[in-house]
Amino acid sequence: MDGSNTQDQRIAKMIFASVYPLYLAKVEKKGRTKEELHQVIEWLTGFDNKQLQELINEKVTFETFFQRASLNPNAKLITGVICGYRVEEIENPLTQQARYLDKLVDELAKGRKMEKILRGS
Structure with missing residues (x-):
């Protein structure tokens, strides 16, 4: 297996709930909010707060997370x-x-301004 295939497998098997707190800590440390993080995640995936919390509670992998997403x-x-x-x-x-x-x-x-992050939508 080459290096990129190994990385692809590693990302697929990562649990979203284990990465989410890192995302939250990163944005809050820079003065942004949980609500803004959720807005960005919802824009990309279509998941509202309730769905996002269910996925976190379910401890889904990134593979499952993006399989269930409606990518923008x-x-x-x-x-x-x-x-x-x-x-x-x-x-x-x-x-x-x-x-x-x-x-x-x-x-x-x-x-970055939210309208730029959300690519003008």
């Missing part, structure tokens, strides 16, 4: 580098979707 059609407008990779060039769809979420959380933590 404008997600393809998310570009740039995250974790050393250009998100628009990632070939594995699940890894790309996870990196989309990482990128949005980064932009939120860096103080």
Whole structure:
């Protein structure tokens, strides 16, 4: 197995509930709110607060999380580098979707305006 396939498998098996508190801590440390984080997650995935909490309680993997998501059609407008990779060039769809979420959380933590994070929608 090559390195990227191993990384793809690792991301697929990660539990969303274990990463969510890290996202929250990252944005709150920079003065953003849980509500803003949820707004970003809902924009990308279609999950409202109740659905998001159910997924956290269920301890779903990223694979299940994104299988159940209704990905925003404008997600393809998310570009740039995250974790050393250009998100628009990632070939594995699940890894790309996870990196989309990482990128949005980064932009939120860096103080980017919400309308820019949500790609104008």
